[in-house]
Amino acid sequence: MHGSNPASEKTDSFAWANSRTYRMIKAAWFGLGVSQFVACFTGLGTVYSFGYWVPPLLDEFGGNNAQTQVIMAVFQCGFFLGGIPAKIMLHRWGFRAVYLAGGATASVTFFCVSFAPTLWSVYFIFFASAGMQASWMVSGSLIPRHMPTKVATRLAAFSVTGSGIGTMAWANISRALLPAIGWRASFRVMSLCFAVLYAFGAVWMKAPPPFTKQESQGPSGYKYLLTDSRCRFMFASMSLAGAGYMMTFAVQGAHAKIQGLSMDEIATCYTMFGLFSLFSRIGAGILGSRVNPLHVWAGAKFFLAVSVCFMAWAKNFWMFAVANALLGIFSGPMIALMVPALQTLVGTRQIPEALVVGFVVQAFSTLPAPALAGWIADMMGSYTVGLMFGAVSVLAGAACVMVVVLKGPREELPAEQSKEMEADAVKSENSAGAGVDLEGQSTKIMIAIAETPTNTTVSL
Numbered sequence: 093m094h095g096s097n098p099a100s101e102k103t104d105s106f107a108w109a110n111s112r113t114y115r116m117i118k119a120a121w122f123g124l125g126v127s128q129f130v131a132c133f134t135g136l137g138t139v140y141s142f143g144y145w146v147p148p149l150l151d152e153f154g155g156n157n158a159q160t161q162v163i164m165a166v167f168q169c170g171f172f173l174g175g176i177p178a179k180i181m182l183h184r185w186g187f188r189a190v191y192l193a194g195g196a197t198a199s200v201t202f203f204c205v206s207f208a209p210t211l212w213s214v215y216f217i218f219f220a221s222a223g224m225q226a227s228w229m230v231s232g233s234l235i236p237r238h239m240p241t242k243v244a245t246r247l248a249a250f251s252v253t254g255s256g257i258g259t260m261a262w263a264n265i266s267r268a269l270l271p272a273i274g275w276r277a278s279f280r281v282m283s284l285c286f287a288v289l290y291a292f293g294a295v296w297m298k299a300p301p302p303f304t305k306q307e308s309q310g311p312s313g314y315k316y317l318l319t320d321s322r323c324r325f326m327f328a329s330m331s332l333a334g335a336g337y338m339m340t341f342a343v344q345g346a347h348a349k350i351q352g353l354s355m356d357e358i359a360t361c362y363t364m365f366g367l368f369s370l371f372s373r374i375g376a377g378i379l380g381s382r383v384n385p386l387h388v389w390a391g392a393k394f395f396l397a398v399s400v401c402f403m404a405w406a407k408n409f410w411m412f413a414v415a416n417a418l419l420g421i422f423s424g425p426m427i428a429l430m431v432p433a434l435q436t437l438v439g440t441r442q443i444p445e446a447l448v449v450g451f452v453v454q455a456f457s458t459l460p461a462p463a464l465a466g467w468i469a470d471m472m473g474s475y476t477v478g479l480m481f482g483a484v485s486v487l488a489g490a491a492c493v494m495v496v497v498l499k500g501p502r503e504e505l506p507a508e509q510s511k512e513m514e515a516d517a518v519k520s521e522n523s524a525g526a527g528v529d530l531e532g533q534s535t536k537i538m539i540a541i542a543e544t545p546t547n548t549t550v551s552l
Contacts, residue, residue, distance in 0.1 A: 121239055121247060123296035127191065128231040128251035130293030134198070134286055135224030136427070137258015139171055139338075141362050143345035144266050147355065148275050150346070153211035157346060161466030163214050164342035165459050170218035172334075172455035174225025175448040182444065187230045188297040194230075195290020197223025199283045206279035225451065227290060232431050233443045237300035241435065242381045249377020249428040253370050256420065260366030267359035317438065317449050325495045326437055330450040333393050333426070333489025335457035336482035340400050340419065342462035347403075347475035348412050357409045365416035372424025380425070385432035390497050392425035393490035397483050399423075404479030437496070457485075 143164060150160045174194065181190045201220035208214045235251070236244045262282075269278035317323045348358045380388050399418035406412045434446045465478025 120298055121243070124231070124235050124238060124298060125247045125251045127293040127296040128228075128235060128248070129254035130289050131191070131224070131228040131231045132252045132254030133258035133261070134195070134254075134289050134293075135171070135221075135228045135258075136252070136255035137260075137262050137366075138224065138282075139168065139221060140255065140259040140341050140365065141263040141266065142167055143341050143343065144263055144355075144358060144362060145275060146342075146345045147349050147358075148270060149211070149214065152275070153214075157466035157469045158463050159211060159466075161342060161346070161462040163211075163217060165462040166215050166218040167221045168338050168342060168462070169455045169459040170221035171225045172451040172458060174222035175229045175444075175451045177222070178226035178229050179444055179448050181226075182230060186299065187234050188294050188299075190230045191227045191297055192290065192294045194223040194226030194228075195286060195294070197226070199286040199290070202279045202286065203283040206276045206283070227293070229444065229447050229451075231293070231297070233447060234297070234300055236431065236435055236440050236443060238298065241432070244435075245381040245385055245429070245432040246377045248431055249373050249380065252428045253373045255427060256366040256369030256373060258366070259369070260363045263359045263362035263366070267356060270355070314445055314449065317442065317446060322437060322496050322499050323446070323449075325492045325499075326434070327450050327453045329393070329489040329492035329496070331453040331457045331489070332492060333396070333486045334454040335461045336400055336485035336489070337396060337423065337426070338454075338458045339461040339465055339482045339485075340403055340479060343465045343469075343475050343478065344403060344412070344416075346466070346469070347406075347479070350469070350474060351407055351412075353409055353412065357412075361409070361412045361416045364413045365420040368417045368420030369424060369427075370420075372421045373428040374424075376425040376428040380429045380432055384436060385425075385429040386436050386493075387497055388425045389429045389433040390490065390493040392422050393486060393493060395422040396426060397486040397490060400479060400483040400486055404476045404483060461485075 146160055146164060149163060150157075153160070178190050178194065181193065185193070198220045201216060201223065205214055205217050205220070208216075232248065232251075235248055238244075239247070265282075266278065269281060273281075317327075344361070345358055348361065353361070376388060376392075396419070399415060399422050402418055403412070403415035406415050431443060431447070434443055434450070438446045461482065465475055465482070468478040469475045
């Protein structure tokens with residue numbers, strides 16, 4: 093293998109980037125982004141804004157703060173545990189089928205919960221968020237399978253803007269529906285919306301290409317994820333930071349109600365989070381494609397802890413609005429760069445397993461957090477102390493991920509050896525009569541050439 097002529101390389105790259113095949117691949121990438129956007133819009137958008145429904149549920153069923161916050165606890169816990177059945181089904185049914193199954197579960201559960209006769213019946217909302225997680229996980233882990241890392245990082249960041257837009261949309265839809273038809277009929281309307289949205293998102297799913305030889309190298313499996321020291325600190329960070337971050341969304345509706353905010357003002361505060369998170373997630377994607385996304389992911393957690401602390405001491409509408417704006421800004425890297433950060437740590441092949449482990453450990457930390465904050469609020473008449481515990485938890489998570497950064501990345505193959513392995517994979521595929529897979533290894537190599545600066549020599 094020899095370095096190619098830069099002038100010839102520039103011409104070939106320009107021709108490839110303007111070819112019909114490349115445009116088809118770009119369109120396929122856009123479709124993958126749409127499916128992930130829908131999963132974020134419906135799943136994360138609902139999880140973030142679901143705290144809006146806690147006050148009306150508290151009014152109807154008459155439970156105390158701790159009992160009512162269990163609804164948010166099981167809802168968030170379901171979201172984090174949904175990856176377990178999704179990973180099992182993925183090998184049997186494929187990405188699109190699991191995406192649809194997750195959406196159907198969310199839709200059916202919301203419809204059934206709308207008939208709940210008691211507070212305990214509402215706890216079945218757990219299954220709705222589990223379905224949302226299944227759809228989110230399979231669409232998120234599919235993006236890195238189809239494209240180079242830098243492109244995947246940018247596309248993932250743009251896709252997760254769906255969580256911010258979803259938070260704004262569901263908060264304002266809830267604000268319109270609740271006084272007009274009540275929470276039960278509102279859940280039925282949301283159930284129908286979920287069914288339509290997930291069906292639309294599934295249309296854009298694409299089967300992944302086979303792994304390259306390079307991607308198949310190195311340790312793998314759950315044992316590796318649980319025994320590697322960097323992975324353990326990473327999962328500890330996800331557990332601690334996730335507990336404090338998600339608890340903030342779980343309790344802030346009730347927290348704001350205690351401080352005298354109206355339901356309209358509470359919905360506006362959720363909208364502030366969604367608005368500012370849009371710009372943050374886009375900016376995180378651009379920054380994460382230029383520097384190590386793990387470093388960006390780590391640094392943002394320290395500022396996220398400050399945002400939760402600000403929420404704890406909020407006393408009026410403007411303070412709640414600013415706190416949500418800060419949460420939107422500093423949660424961007426945490427959400428947009430989660431998959432790219434894991435990819436730098438464990439590789440593309442291990443992303444689904446890493447997401448499963450990371451979310452399972454978060455489930456055990458997020459399950460008691462809202463109920464604990466509610467119990468403290470029953471004792472002290474305020475959520476301030478509970479939210480301060482959440483801020484400390486996020487700060488501890490930031491410290492854990494800094495250990496991962498200081499330990500350094502996992503060992504990678506030398507760049508030249510990696511390119512040779514990819515080229516060999518294409519040769520063996522062609523020699524076997526398989527032809528050129530437009531979404532497979534050869535595509536990744538050609539796209540890498542098209543996006544390589546013209547003063548760089550590419551060995552092929």
